[in-house]
Amino acid sequence: MQDSSAAPELRVCAATDLVNGGLGVKVPVSDGSGRTTAFFVRYQDRVHGYLNRCAHVGVELDWEGSFFTRAGDLIMCARHGATYKPDTGLCVGGPCKNGRLTALSVEERDGGVYWRPAGKIRPAEDTPA
Ligand code: FES
Numbered sequence: 001m002q003d004s005s006a007a008p009e010l011r012v013c014a015a016t017d018l019v020n021g022g023l024g025v026k027v028p029v030s031d032g033s034g035r036t037t038a039f040f041v042r043y044q045d046r047v048h049g050y051l052n053r054c055a056h057v058g059v060e061l062d063w064e065g066s067f068f069t070r071a072g073d074l075i076m077c078a079r080h081g082a083t084y085k086p087d088t089g090l091c092v093g094g095p096c097k098n099g100r101l102t103a104l105s106v107e108e109r110d111g112g113v114y115w116r117p118a119g120k121i122r123p124a125e126d127t128p129a
Contacts, residue, residue, distance in 0.1 A: 021072020
């Protein structure tokens with residue numbers, strides 16, 4: 001049986017828009033407490049999506065869509081430098097070590113990247129301003 005609280009699947013971008021360790025794609029979302037963004041990146045050929053909220057202070061992680069360290073092996077918060085494993089969202093360095101990003105359900109198929117919203121995190125268009 002399907003979860004009746006699930007929102008319709010959203011096509012985030014073309015699969016080719018995400019390259020390993022490259023820029024992320026951001027989508028405006030609401031998480032029930034306010035508006036922010038979600039982000040989608042590619043790491044080791046797989047796509048991953050997270051709520052764009054650092055486990056340290058709760059601000060957005062990126063600087064103009066850039067989420068990765070220069071080496072492309074970790075996600076790094078632009079504010080104070082916390083680092084996260086791109087495939088799990090686990091914080092492995094910085095002020096919120098052992099914290100975690102909120103992972104989203106993401107799938108790549110037919111040349112596209114798709115997010116299936118669930119819980120409180122929804123595309124911002126779905127919610128009143
Ligand atoms: S807000 Fe991200 S490391 Fe401080």
